[in-house]
Amino acid sequence: MPASSQNKIRIGSHDRVFVLTGAGISAESGLKTFRDDGGLWAGHRVETVATPEAWEHDPELVWQFYSQRRRDATASEPNAAHRALAQLEKQLGERFFLCTQNVDDLHERGGSANIVHMHGELFKSRCEDDCGSPILADEGNYESLDEVPRCKCGSRIRPHIVWFGEIPLEMPRIEKEIERCTMLLVVGTSGAVYPAASFVHWARRRAGSPAQTFYIGPEAPLNVNAFTEVILGKAGERLPGLFEME
Ligand code: BJW
């Protein structure tokens, strides 16, 4: 793994940039990551809140967890890293693609226009039985099951979140964009969760020449060996001014 102290990533006029972000990009906005010390999973079993089985077993606890996440996200503000990616999108237009594992809305509030939320969105809910009713915009906080609205079909609504064992959203589009990118930038994710942790391998193995792959975060991720460059540091400190157009 070539750790890098480089302070610029040069983007050529024919480059296509795919960006994958994780919880680390929102850390400087005050939102907890999952696996760091003091993170959301510290001292908790993920199975109790982030699986379909958790929803079956204790939907009230699941809604309490996501209601708190909604409150935390509402109280936070985008940081310099979110804004730097929004600026890069404006510079590159359709040669830029942003995929986030995060369910918060800080990329949107930081100025990004096109974002794929592969693990869902905190401020949306949907029918637990996928009856075909549309996904709802929902800022509600539900502390007891009596408060949880029902879908038109009579089933409960659940958070529009991709839990373990569920299929991430928009995978065909993501795969297409990785196949045609020439640079993959990964920001603030531990590389512990698949398929996101495989994107760097897919970009290295794409038809034609391998994409250049960059990781930006304070520590090396689990999949560090697949990156051509690792830029150590906090996203909010490293991303602003990092990109140079050739
Ligand atoms: C900073 C920073 C700063 C700190 N600046 N950085 C065995 C082997 C392989 C795979 C599997 C397996 N068993 C099961 C699986 C599959 C499973 C999986 O990956 N399990 C692993 C535990 C092994 N995956 C799934 O089930 C997924 N679905 C699936 O695979 O379907 C099959 C399929 C795929 C594709 C096509 C067709 C079919 C679904 C995964 C759903 C994940 N859901 C969650 C929770 C819901 C969202 C929520 O509640 O918010 O998503 S889990 C949680 O982890 C959340 C995150 O999006 C995700 C990734 O976490 P992230 O972002 O990496 O956070 P951390 O905390 O791990 O890391 C933070 C990083 O930030 C650290 O590195 C810090 O250093 C850094 N940092 N400050 C920059 N200032």
Ligand code: ZN
């Ligand atoms: Zn329904």
